[in-house]
Amino acid sequence: MSVEAREARQPWILLSPALTAILLLLVVPLIFILVYSFWLRTATGADIAGFHLDNWQEALTDRFYRDILLNTLKISAITTIVCALMGYPAAYFIARARGNKAILLLLLMLPFWISYIIRTMSWINILGVSGALNTFLLWTGVIGEPVQMLYNQTTVILGLVHFLLPFMVLNVFVSLDGIDTNLEDAANSLGATRWESFLQVTLPLSLPGLAAGGLLCFVLAAGTYITPLVLGGPTDAMFANLVFEAIITQLNWPLGSALSLMLLAVLGVLVMIYNRYLGMAQLMKGLG
Amino acid sequence: MSSVSLRNIVKQFGTFTAVHKANLEIPEGAFVTLLGPSGCGKTTNLRMIAGLLDPTEGEILIGGRRVNDIPIHKRNLGIVFQNYALFPHKTVAENVAFGLKYRDVPKSEVPKRVQAALDLVQLPNVGDRYPKALSGGQQQRIALARAIVIEPDVLLLDEPLSALDANLREDMRVELKRIQDQIGVTTVFVTHDQSEALAMSDQIVVMSAGRIEQVGTPEEVYNTPASEFVANFLGASNIMKGQCAAAGPDAIRVETPVFGPVDVPSAKAGGVANGPAKLVLRAEKLTLMDTSADTSGMISAPATIETVDYQGQTVRYFLRVGEHQLQAINLIDERPFPQGATVTAAFRAKDCAALPGA
Numbered sequence: 001m002s003v004e005a006r007e008a009r010q011p012w013i014l015l016s017p018a019l020t021a022i023l024l025l026l027v028v029p030l031i032f033i034l035v036y037s038f039w040l041r042t043a044t045g046a047d048i049a050g051f052h053l054d055n056w057q058e059a060l061t062d063r064f065y066r067d068i069l070l071n072t073l074k075i076s077a078i079t080t081i082v083c084a085l086m087g088y089p090a091a092y093f094i095a096r097a098r099g100n101k102a103i104l105l106l107l108l109m110l111p112f113w114i115s116y117i118i119r120t121m122s123w124i125n126i127l128g129v130s131g132a133l134n135t136f137l138l139w140t141g142v143i144g145e146p147v148q149m150l151y152n153q154t155t156v157i158l159g160l161v162h163f164l165l166p167f168m169v170l171n172v173f174v175s176l177d178g179i180d181t182n183l184e185d186a187a188n189s190l191g192a193t194r195w196e197s198f199l200q201v202t203l204p205l206s207l208p209g210l211a212a213g214g215l216l217c218f219v220l221a222a223g224t225y226i227t228p229l230v231l232g233g234p235t236d237a238m239f240a241n242l243v244f245e246a247i248i249t250q251l252n253w254p255l256g257s258a259l260s261l262m263l264l265a266v267l268g269v270l271v272m273i274y275n276r277y278l279g280m281a282q283l284m285k286g287l288g
Numbered sequence: 289m290s291s292v293s294l295r296n297i298v299k300q301f302g303t304f305t306a307v308h309k310a311n312l313e314i315p316e317g318a319f320v321t322l323l324g325p326s327g328c329g330k331t332t333n334l335r336m337i338a339g340l341l342d343p344t345e346g347e348i349l350i351g352g353r354r355v356n357d358i359p360i361h362k363r364n365l366g367i368v369f370q371n372y373a374l375f376p377h378k379t380v381a382e383n384v385a386f387g388l389k390y391r392d393v394p395k396s397e398v399p400k401r402v403q404a405a406l407d408l409v410q411l412p413n414v415g416d417r418y419p420k421a422l423s424g425g426q427q428q429r430i431a432l433a434r435a436i437v438i439e440p441d442v443l444l445l446d447e448p449l450s451a452l453d454a455n456l457r458e459d460m461r462v463e464l465k466r467i468q469d470q471i472g473v474t475t476v477f478v479t480h481d482q483s484e485a486l487a488m489s490d491q492i493v494v495m496s497a498g499r500i501e502q503v504g505t506p507e508e509v510y511n512t513p514a515s516e517f518v519a520n521f522l523g524a525s526n527i528m529k530g531q532c533a534a535a536g537p538d539a540i541r542v543e544t545p546v547f548g549p550v551d552v553p554s555a556k557a558g559g560v561a562n563g564p565a566k567l568v569l570r571a572e573k574l575t576l577m578d579t580s581a582d583t584s585g586m587i588s589a590p591a592t593i594e595t596v597d598y599q600g601q602t603v604r605y606f607l608r609v610g611e612h613q614l615q616a617i618n619l620i621d622e623r624p625f626p627q628g629a630t631v632t633a634a635f636r637a638k639d640c641a642a643l644p645g646a
Contacts, residue, residue, distance in 0.1 A: 185340055185369070185373070186367065187375070188361045190434070191389075192389075193361050
């Protein structure tokens, strides 16, 4: 075999284990789900196979699903904005730190060593009725009896921000770290104050990282069901909770399949819009 | 346009002293080069003049005004960075116009000023391109245009040519000097390249290990180095130990073990007194000849050629003359001497300089 032919074949050899896994664990199950979504559930006995649009009709027309979808998008958007506002300054600090950036980045990764579920549940110990904050406020006399601070939309957003902030910081950091510091110096020398040169030079050049971080936060937030389950109240269900409910609780696989494909489609459109304007390359940079 | 003064400038980074008590007067309109190897403090000095670093001690004056506490964006300086530092998300015209936004330039005036700057750097037609689409040399010209369009009081150039390849570097050198002559702006140029410094400067400031070794015109620093460091940094020099026997009004006699007495002109032997002295002889002033050649009026000694470094137009010899290993750079007449040849190494006393000390 010629050298060129070997080199042309090599990427495929290296990719094949990953491609096999994606095919068997992602593509094939996704096809099952697509097929399921057209089946019919009966109250008793086995689901009826075939091509029925009933589940899709219910998922697309029922106001309940639409409201929860909109609420999910709203919570994800708020989470993303909070992550951006909190994450950008942190990323800027790390990128411009004179000391050891590696240690700061390691600290950022540290929470990933603890399970996301445990991290989410830890808020119960902080904000719960007998949690740290209530105990402290009772002790100082600010409140007379414990206040229920958990199980509302704010705590859901709090939990999501806690979970997603490192993704935002990492993406923005990668973007900022690639910007030549001479550019800000050059802008300053030409008469721009530090704030003006940030707005004119650094911020526009870091937008791709901010957008990549935003997309990741939004998609991960919109797909979560653990945070609303642990930290949300009865009315704070997000869309993935509906899928969970349909499949696990009601054993209604056909409806659950249709709902999960609906969420996938909505998020897919977002990713396509992002890709259209910014390209996937930036996202890859942030993840790497 | 303004003068620049450094008064007793000290810059410390932690315990490391990057600049020791620097004093420097740069007259209005001059082209002054800070020359030295990396880590000598030349860029630190430039960054302090720019306001990108604060001096630990001392005063910086621009146009007679103390600027220590004036932030960089109010100093009205044009800076050209080694890597150009053009804004990649702005077009060439937007890059050049950037500094005008922060000055009282009427909106209608801006395109004219930008075009004039682009004309000056001989790139009149690239305004709507992005920096990425330009070559390194073109980007450098745009960086220069961006720095001069604001009519800065002082132009600061931080190794602006070092990222260019050799041919382009020489073209840009001529170009840069032409533009500086044309607009007459006070210019501080930082480089480690002695030929750039010699070719472009009105004054050269040679720096080493945070200290200013010598300030002078290119001819002065080249012909009359103030220290062994300067003699070696600007081209190749031979330094031979000797004794100063008699200091006369016109010449100073340095006794050398190999070449005997050498009468160095007093003007080139500042500070040399009776006692130990060093004779400085530039490699291109040491001429190799056939042993039979006439050396009258010259000081000579027999030498053996150890290495021949052929460079086309010139040749560099490493030779042994008694206890010394010397260098000679000669124009090639017909063919160079071969390795191992025995020749006569000769020079004229008036081409030598002398330094005090052992």
